[in-house]
Amino acid sequence: DGGITQSPKYLFRKEGQNVTLSCEQNLNHDAMYWYRQDPGQGLRLIYYSQIVNDFQKGDIAEGYSVSREKKESFPLTVTSAQKNPTAFYLCASSKRAAQETQYFGPGTRLLVL
Amino acid sequence: DAKTTQPPSMDCAEGRAANLPCNHSTISGNEYVYWYRQIHSQGPQYIIHGLKNNETNEMASLIITEDRKSSTLILPHATLRDTAVYYCIVRVANNAGNNRKLIWGLGTSLAVNP
Numbered sequence: 001d002g003g004i005t006q007s008p009k010y011l012f013r014k015e016g017q018n019v020t021l022s023c024e025q026n027l028n029h030d031a032m033y034w035y036r037q038d039p040g041q042g043l044r045l046i047y048y049s050q051i052v053n054d055f056q057k058g059d060i061a062e063g064y065s066v067s068r069e070k071k072e073s074f075p076l077t078v079t080s081a082q083k084n085p086t087a088f089y090l091c092a093s094s095k096r097a098a099q100e101t102q103y104f105g106p107g108t109r110l111l112v113l
Numbered sequence: 114d115a116k117t118t119q120p121p122s123m124d125c126a127e128g129r130a131a132n133l134p135c136n137h138s139t140i141s142g143n144e145y146v147y148w149y150r151q152i153h154s155q156g157p158q159y160i161i162h163g164l165k166n167n168e169t170n171e172m173a174s175l176i177i178t179e180d181r182k183s184s185t186l187i188l189p190h191a192t193l194r195d196t197a198v199y200y201c202i203v204r205v206a207n208n209a210g211n212n213r214k215l216i217w218g219l220g221t222s223l224a225v226n227p
Contacts, residue, residue, distance in 0.1 A: 101162065109154070
């Protein structure tokens with residue numbers, strides 16, 4: 001099946017630890033995105049990548065880092081510098097950065113204790 | 114950036130049409146209107162998008178007013194599985210014109226009742 005996978009579905013970490021969220025797509029899409037969603041809120045863009053080895057900050061990049069070494073993978077690291085990391089994290093991809101339709105993965109819910 | 118306004122919640126009877134309104138009075142001429150929905154604790158699902166003309170696909174219809182300041186998403190025969198938060202989004206281009214980002218509001222929580 002073609003699609004976007006995120007793992008794990010739930011993730012628990014202690015405060016002060018870095019954690020990496022996985023996002024993989026087999027849609028052959030060039031562009032990938034990371035969003036954060038807080039309860040009762042819309043999605044906010046953290047980082048996006050148009051092509052391999054390139055990525056740009058979104059609206060709330062502080063405390064996060066990404067890499068794009070392969071076309072199909074766009075992992076997100078939540079660092080200890082992120083003040084309030086507990087949230088629902090969503091990965092998306094689109095055929096090109098200028099291609100509007102973004103398709104989303106199932107999300108990872110991160111809980112920092 | 115163009116923003117959208119949606120009612121926070123709506124109800125619909127199962128089997129009836131659900132009409133979800135969206136205002137986007139500051140939309141620019143080259144900006145599309147997108148609709149996504151999100152079922153609780155899942156990733157958003159793309160529904161439909163349009164620029165000027167009305168659009169229809171297997172999921173829904175999108176009616177855009179002639180002045181493009183508002184639109185309506187129509188689910189012709191709502192089912193219980195259509196219960197979700199529906200987001201109306203206007204696509205925004207950055208200065209370079211090479212990227213697009215979606216600005217998400219709070220959406221409309223649609224409850225389909227038996």
